[in-house]
Amino acid sequence: MNPIQGGTVRLGLVSPRPLSPAYLRHAHAYLSARTSSLETVEHPVEGYFAVSLTGTATGSFEGWRDELVSPATALLIDAALTWGALAEHGPELVVTDVDSTFITAEVIELLARRAGREEEVAAVTDRAMRGELDFAESLRERVSTLAGLPETVIHDVAADIETTPGAERLVEIAHAHGARFCLVSGGFTTVLDPLARRTRIDRWIANELEIDNGVLTGRTIGPIVDREAKAAQVKAWAREFGVSLDRTVCIGDGANDLGMLHIAGAGIAFQAKPIVREQADVTLSFPRLDAAATLVGW
Incomplete structure (x- = not known):
């Protein structure tokens, strides 16, 4: 998967426990280097913790699973990278x-x-x-x-x-x-x-x-x-x-x-x-x- 440059990219993160600040910093740095207008939102949900990072793609996302999903999984965080209309509108x-x-x-x-x-x-x-x-x-x-x-x-x-x-x-x-x-x-x-x-x-x-x-x-x-x-x-x-x-x-x-x-x-x-x-x-x-x-x- 490699989002088309200029399209919306969204990283959704959920976990039954508080999200690791170190992982959030890592995810923000990774996306900042590949998107513009990156926005981080903490979602008010009951029973679990959720954050999304959304921006406009400007660079390559090759290797994103190793960079975003694998470390999240190790920290008991579920991560989803979506792009295009699904990322922008749901x-x-x-x-x-x-x-x-x-x-x-x-x-x-x-x-x-x-x-x-x-x-x-x-x-x-x-x-x-x-x-x-x-x-x-x-x-x-x-x-x-x-x-x-x-x-x-x-x-x-x-x-x-x-x-x-x-x-x-x-x-x-x-x-x-x-x-x-x-x-x-x-x-x-x-x-x-x-x-x-x-x-x-x-x-x-x-x-x-x-x-x-x-x-x-x-x-x-x-x-x-x-x-x-x-x-x-x-x-x-x-x-x-x-x-x-x-x-x-x-x-x-x-x-x-x-x-x-x-x-x-x-x-x-x-x-x-x-x-x-x-x-x-x-x-x-x-x-x-x-x-x-x-x-x-x-």
Whole structure:
């Protein structure tokens, strides 16, 4: 990444503890040598610490990850360098994964608990999220363990779902800035639908469990929402809303989120598996989803 000379460049910094003064001086010096009109803003947020540095690019940013991100990571600071319209105006579309991102749990594991198969299913989920298993095949295997459960367990699980700290606040921030907020889930519509309506999500997709006479069959209906489907849906929503992918932010934790993270203007790995942290543009390492807002321009 090398911002076009003359474009806006923004370094967003967040941490659960006070930001290192030495790192802030280093970041300021690095950006001062490559931008003009550099402005530093400390953002008043509750529960974490946030600072942004914004200027107009005048020089090369080659090697910026080594200079800005690596030392920040060593100090437990999450850093995001954005540029162009995203840096200047913020996102127009935010899309997040659901399980272990917008919500705290993996729904398939909560359902499997009712069948006495949680440990087995959790092991498969972990391997799939690490990219060790094909997601579609792993989902079919996990869903098969639910065969015979009454439909009522879905509603019980839906009632127990907890959103990640800051998730609903992030939706509010996005809407306050005129942006759209969407969810893409490898989970299930019967659980996601009431949550999405309650939290005022603009669009969402998930898998559909097959139910026969009030009992789960252990199968899904229709195409599985996997890595490719998530990325394709992000592109479709961007077209629907007339939004550039450059001003789209995607957030996820597992390997099946990598497709959409790669096509976004900023792809954020949220408390993610190693393969996702390695490939994402940005890492958010502590459990406050609204910190993404400060990282990418709000």
